[in-house]
Amino acid sequence: xxxxxxxxxxxxxxxxxxxxxxxxxxxxxxxxxxxxxxxxxxxxxxxxxxxxxxxxxxxxxxxxxxxxxxxxxxxxxxxxxxxxxxxxxxxxxxxxxxxxxxxxxxxxxxxxxxxxxxxxxxxxxxxxxxxxxxxxxxxxxxxxxxxxxxxxxxxxxxxxxxxxxxxxxxxxxxxxxxxxxxxxxxxxxxxxxxxxxxxxxxxxxxxxxxxxxxxxxxxxxxxxxxxxxxxxxxxxxxxxxxxxxxxxxxxxxxxxxxxxxxxxxxxxxxxxxxxxxxxxxxxxxxxxxxxxxxxxxxxxxxxxxxxxxxxxxxxxxxxxxxxxxxxxxxxxxxxxxxxxxxxxxxxxxxxxxxxxxxxxxxxxxxxxxxxxxxxxxxxxxxx
Numbered sequence: 001x002x003x004x005x006x007x008x009x010x011x012x013x014x015x016x017x018x019x020x021x022x023x024x025x026x027x028x029x030x031x032x033x034x035x036x037x038x039x040x041x042x043x044x045x046x047x048x049x050x051x052x053x054x055x056x057x058x059x060x061x062x063x064x065x066x067x068x069x070x071x072x073x074x075x076x077x078x079x080x081x082x083x084x085x086x087x088x089x090x091x092x093x094x095x096x097x098x099x100x101x102x103x104x105x106x107x108x109x110x111x112x113x114x115x116x117x118x119x120x121x122x123x124x125x126x127x128x129x130x131x132x133x134x135x136x137x138x139x140x141x142x143x144x145x146x147x148x149x150x151x152x153x154x155x156x157x158x159x160x161x162x163x164x165x166x167x168x169x170x171x172x173x174x175x176x177x178x179x180x181x182x183x184x185x186x187x188x189x190x191x192x193x194x195x196x197x198x199x200x201x202x203x204x205x206x207x208x209x210x211x212x213x214x215x216x217x218x219x220x221x222x223x224x225x226x227x228x229x230x231x232x233x234x235x236x237x238x239x240x241x242x243x244x245x246x247x248x249x250x251x252x253x254x255x256x257x258x259x260x261x262x263x264x265x266x267x268x269x270x271x272x273x274x275x276x277x278x279x280x281x282x283x284x285x286x287x288x289x290x291x292x293x294x295x296x297x298x299x300x301x302x303x304x305x306x307x308x309x310x311x312x313x314x315x316x317x318x319x320x321x322x323x324x325x326x327x328x329x330x331x332x333x334x335x336x337x338x339x340x341x342x343x344x345x346x347x348x349x350x351x352x353x354x355x356x357x358x359x360x361x362x363x364x365x366x367x368x369x370x371x372x373x374x375x376x377x378x379x380x381x382x383x
Contacts, residue, residue, distance in 0.1 A: 021123060022116070028132055029115035032139040033108065036148050039365065043373050056378050059150030062088065063099050070235065076248030078241040082228055083184040084152035103150035111147040111154035115139065117161045122345055124168065125306055134348035137360050142284070142367035143335045145375070153335060156185045161341060163192050163221075164312065167199045176220030184224030187242070188316065188339070193221045195312035202305060250326030260285055260321050263329035273380060277328045280371075280382070284334035288317055291343035300349045302342065313340035332383040 061080050066088035070077050084106070092102040115135045122131035138144060147154040159182035166175035175196055183189030196218045204210035232241035246252075254262075263282040268274040295302050295310045302310055316339050325331040337343070351357040375382040 021120065021128075024128065025116040025119035025123070025131070026112070028119050028135050029112045032115055032135050033112050033148070036139050036144065037108075039369055040145065040148065040372065043369055043376065056149075056375060057381060057383065059103065062150060062152065063103050066092070066099050066103065076245050078232060078236060079245035079249060081152070081184060081186050081225075081242065082231070083181060083224070084155050087155070100150070104148075107150055107152075107154050108148050110158045114147065114154050114158040114161060117158060117165055118341070118344070121161055121165045121168070121341070122348060124165070125309070126345065126349060130345070130348045130351070133351040133357065134344050137348055137351065137364065138338065138344050140361050140364040140368055141338065142280075142364060142371055143338055144364070144368055145372045146335050146338070151335075152185050153338065156182060156189070157339060159185060160189065160192060160339065164195060164199075164309065164341065167196045167308070170203060172196075172200065172214040172217035173220070174217075176217035179218075179221035180223040182224065183221060184228055187225060188319065188336075190222050190225055191312065191315050191319070193218060194315055195308040196221065198311055199308040202308070252324055252326075254322055254324045256318055256322045258322065259324040259329045259333075262324055263333075266329060274328070276380070277331070281328070281330035281333050284337060285317070285321060285330060288337040288340060288343055289321075291346055292317060292340065294350075295342045295346045300346050302346070309342040309345070313342035316340045317343075328381075331381070335383060 061077060062085050064071065065077060065080060066085040087106045088099055088102045091106055092099050095102050095105055115138065118138060119131040119135050122134040159178050163175045163178040163182060166178060179189060179192040179196065182192060200215055200218060228242060229239040233239040238244060260282055263278055266274045266278050292314060294300055295313070317337065320333045320336045347360065351360060371382050374380050
């Protein structure tokens with residue numbers, strides 16, 4: 001039974017009566033967005049705390065960059081890549097309410113697009129039912145609210161999933177262009193070079209003689225970070241200003257897995273804030289790594305032709321687990337883990353088991369609401 005599931009080609013079709021596959025994808029994405037919006041409104045209305053704000057922590061930095069450019073009095077600001085604040089600035093003249101509203105609109109519009117692309121990718125690789133679950137699982141995940149507030153998470157997912165989807169269909173110039181925009185959104189966008197190269201070689205049958213000029217599309221991926229580096233050189237005096245700025249946030253690279261070991265040992269009593277950080281950060285990454293293993297082992301493992309997704313997700317998680325933050329080793333790691341698309345897809349495949357499906361949605365959305373409330377109070381860094 002397992003071998004049959006691995007060998008049978010994918011049939012990319014929408015459920016009966018759903019219309020075009022893209023229509024089904026956007027309808028599912030929009031429904032998930034409505035549910036997430038309802039949760040945010042409910043958290044705001046039911047919270048005993050009167051001062052709540054959807055724009056907290058890093059979101060304030062993106063808003064300030066959109067308003068002023070990179071401020072000279074904030075040496076850590078170059079760590080925030082420019083595409084998201086640039087889109088906020090471009091949208092602001094057409095929207096009422098100022099840059100805070102613009103930041104939210106950009107995040108929510110790109111979130112719907114990212115969820116729709118996730119649906120299309122999952123439907124192509126597996127089936128429409130798994131695609132439906134993937135969208136809902138990502139939305140309901142404990143850190144899923146970051147897709148809908150003033151962060152660049154949804155924009156990055158939109159561009160990175162778009163690049164992977166375009167590559168799967170052999171549109172290499174489009175894949176490279178989306179990859180370039182991804183690397184202008186976040187440094188990890190350059191990681192797309194590896195999965196795109198793997199998928200390109202697979203489509204050529206691993207025969208160098210079949211490589212065509214369109215392989216140069218993959219070379220576009222680093223152009224986003226290259227353009228930002230040039231800007232940093234001209235405006236801030238160093239092409240590596242974005243890397244130097246990481247020192248302001250106490251980030252450093254360690255051996256693979258080193259950051260997780262440090263995070264797992266950061267306890268300060270059963271109810272201390274460092275203990276909460278350990279549970280959230282180290283616990284989330286442990287779950288992510290288990291799901292990554294299930295991508296290559298067991299009943300739900302990926303087919304060989306889907307290795308590009310596993311390679312991208314493994315590289316994302318490896319670098320997250322190799323980045324240590326002073327004081328809280330894996331700060332922001334659970335949010336970055338959402339970018340490992342393969343673990344979302346393998347979890348969606350496991351959702352064929354009713355118990356798994358109910359647990360993912362119930363536990364995920366409960367934690368989603370609780371962590372969102374903590375985030376909105378600004379009393380503890382949920383990152």
